[in-house]
Amino acid sequence: MKKKTISVRRGLDHVFTYTALIIMAGIFLFPCLWLILASFSKTGSLYDFKGFFPQAFSFQTFIDLFTDDVNGLYPYKTWFFNTLYVAVCSSCLGTVLVLLTAYVMSRFRFKGRDGMKKTTLVLGMFPGFMGMTAVYIIMTQLGLINKLESLIFFYAATTPVNYMVQKGYFDSIPNTIFEAARLDGATNLEVFTKITLPLSKPMVVYTMLTQFAWPWSDVLLPKLLLKDRDMWTVAVGLFNLPETHFARFAAGSVFIAIPIVILYFCLVKHIVNGLTAGSVKG
Amino acid sequence: MKKVLSILIAVSMLLVIVSGCSGEKPDSTAGNVSDLYEQVMARFDGKLEKGAVVKVLENDTAVELGYVDQLIAAFNEAFQDKGISAERMNIDQYSDLATDGPYGYGPDVWYQANDILMKYADNQHLLPLPVYSMECYEQIPESAWNAYATDMNGETFYCGIPLNVQSGMLYYIESMLPANWKTEWDVNSNGKPDFFETYTALYAYSEACKKGGQTTKYGYLDETVDTYFMSGYLMTYGGYIFGDNGTNASDIGLAAGESYKGARMIQQWAGQMNNTEILDNTFSSAAYQYLADGVMLCTVTTPDVSRMFIRSMVSTGKWTEEEAKADLKMITVPRLPVSADLTADKWQDTVMNMDTLTVETTMMGGINGYGISSYTKCPNASLAFVEFATSYEQAVLRNEYLGVAPARADAAAKIAEKDATVGILFDRLDRGYISIMPAITEIGQLWTPAESFLIDLSTDPYRAERGEERMYETDAEIQMGLERLVTQIRDAIETLS
């Protein structure tokens, strides 16, 4: 009798759990699926759809995306490589800067540390684009307008402000490891490069990945700094597509989402580790 | 204090300039040309800058359809031996000259609608042009020039060269007309479908479509929330945007005259269409596909997008490019009823007695044209390009590529020989039925408040169905709504300045 109620409860639990899982999967999958379907629309216009679905399918949009830039108006291939360049460079440079900052803030006690900590906390709270005018003028003075390097410098240079997650990770590494290394005569630089970094692989991966993903979705700043369409990033280009080119938008989105999604899937373990460690300690 | 000082300095400098240059009188064909004019035009000395490359920012549609490449190639060939050339600047067509120009990143020559260009004239980001000495001066009607007029020390300058006229046109696909239109919908037997002659008849036809059995699901469908197209209803009954021919921003006339009558009809249309898609500003893009798909028989939009309709028609697979071009028609908008009620008269009467029962519809319009940036390094080469691009040949070619209506009388006449519909716009402009968008900065504060009001007005017919209280049931309520709109625009202009 008792066994039966338990198995009934367990059965109900199963039903409930899997219903919830399926609903969750549906909510997250459906919009993505919709975009993928849209990218295969034949006419390309959003308004030709029957509800969620295009009336006729074709692979043409993907071919057009790369072969037909409509007299230079939508050079997707160029945008893609521009973004890749910015993403890779700013990811490498930014990761170095933020890791250095986080490491120092985690391991060293020095005059002005507390002030720096509070300053960075405060800096993170300013509405970012209010400074955009200033960034624009600074870039004109540096001669970097319409150059991808302007974005790289900006993204990389402003990342150290958000060092908290990385610092949390370094905090979680037992201090004894560092002390042992110092006793063996390693300098602080060596401790950082030879001990801390190898121990922090999940954090490095996580940092690089978030840095890498950012240029793919930032619209406002690149729009201001990059003038020529040939210089645009994917996000700016896609954002400026008129609605009549919805299939192009969808195809372009699907195409950039693929590499990022693959990266995330491969590295999901590192992301979990990085996020967790970063959050446990502020 | 600083401001006063700087004005004093500027005035005294002007005095010096004026007194210094008073010796020579300019030899001009266009009558009175002042010394200030001479001074401002000094940089257009006619000496083409050797090796200059004119950066041209054009309209996306014109680029997409290949006109711009043709234009630039033709210019480069024509000016090869003079050592100047042009290249297309591949930046956003709504570039911000005030942000880019001072740092040297903007275009030399910019094609845009007059309201966008003239936004930059106030702060002198656009150069005044020596229009009197230009070949196109005589060919372009004064109302078109006025779209680019601006004032400096009481003297009028023109900061752009009008190229084509933009205003609402009625689009339809001929093969979608009801088969029986000649017997049922041509009571005045003038060979034109009656429902394209008066709005009362169009309303009746749209009602018939609603009942079913017609070629399309809707008769007339349009974005009733678009200020550009809908302000015509207000203007036909005495409304206007800014006073003194659109130069006095302190006189906002949207509630003037009997404009509420026009607003009442917008509301009637919204109720008739009974489709909330028209309340979204994305409808204008949806319209291309909907016309081709036979969702509606006709809609009103500007002539420069005709290629978008053709492209949508071709994409359905039912037309070839050539067939689509022949099948898509663009005509002048129907006349509005004197009664200001789309259901008050019998539609047959309005068609039979057009002169007494209906009035010509005034539409808002714009003049697209070229401006030259004040930051250009090669004003003379830029001017040469603008002259080339606004020439008779190019105006005709632009029409061929894009279907736009030229502002030049000779080009309009030439095209009207083949295609009477393009001449209509020029004619309407000439007769004053196109009210040109004001060319002052304050126009920027018109669009969103007006759109909000139109959405409010257009959703009103649905409120009853949704169990909400109607807001614009009586004329007095509509009038109050219009007055509130005027206050909002005034606030936006004055609160912050």
Place this chain on the structure above:
Amino acid sequence: MKKITDFLRWTPWQVKLSMLVMGLGQLCYGQIMKGLFYLTSFGVILTYFIYRGFSDIIGFFTLGTREENLWLGIPGDNSLTMLILGLFAIFILIFAVVLYITNVKDAVFTARQLQAGKPIRKFRQTLQTAADEKFHMTALAAPVVGVTIFSILPIVFMILIAFTDLGGEVVYPKLANWSFAAWKKIMSLGKIGGTFVKILGWNILWAVVSTALNFVIGLGMALLLNKRNVKGSKFWRAFPVLAYAIPGFISMVGFKFMFSQSGPINYYLDEAGLMRIFFLTNDASAKWWARGIGLFVNAWITTPSIMLMTTGILSNINTDLYEAAALDGASGFAQFRKITLPFVIFSTTPVLISQFVGNFNNFGIFFFLRDGVISNYADYFLASDTDLLINWLYKLSVDNNYYSIGAAISLIIFVITAVLSLAVYVRSAAYKQEDTYQ
């Protein structure tokens, strides 16, 4: 006073040289590399100030004296550029002073070393110190310079803009002045003040609700995936990760189309014979729909990362606790309430705070969902009823060029968020225990 004269009497001539010209003293001590470094810096800074710096600083105070006339070709000043370059010059001045002090300190250090009979430091030693004892300074040099130029300078610039009359009519080539006009306009509680209060209320509600919602859903998903009877949790987890990986603006634009008047959802409503709903349209009835959709879209984008984070945290909970609780007869829910929740909340306070600040200033959601909507029917001034303060700021300062008012409002926003989150943060357990190593 006496101290200074004592100090001057004591110092050897090399130090005095260094006080006069940076790096000279070091050179005379035979520290060639270091001396050259200081000397070059001195030269560069001096040249900069002679050619630009001084006039830039003057420009900072005047904000321009000659108005440009582009038509007559009369050159003039650009207030905006002068403000920034002046600010930059002031930063350089501060840097120069700091560099000068380190230079003198360094010379004094060497002098003391000599007095004590110790050898003068070689350049290699200096490099070694930089890599070891002073590693923190070396490592922070590049980040600090970058952050100063691209983060602090723009923010200080923005704060200063709030105290000028820039914007509206006063844009280049017209000259700006220092002024409190923007503050007077906000304080006068007219149109702007009224709109501000209305938006602020919604903004706080939004930040609280969306942070709570995201946290609850994220935690819920993590718990769901963590359940013992879930098979293939990696497979199920892939769906939220998919949403996490797609660039945010694509999701937002996609959702905008999905909920538009001609979009698929309204299409199905229409097919089903129902009224189309004004989800995001510029209409009074869309207010709560659009706000709800905003919350939903934000949750769709954000919850996966919260889910991943809490998954990790959950795996850190000591399982003994649960076993003990189960022995004591605690129900599943009681275990959750007594063990899981406190642990998760404790661990994630800093993240919750940054989430709150992020949501408070969440620009993207309503920028992408309701681009260009202004709700005039409800007496909002250049804003829509779904706009957060930051969206309003954008419309004021970027779309309508009202720089100074925008800057003043963002300063107010900043004070609110900073005070709120600093207060919470400083009280949080995570902050207090910060200095205890594991």
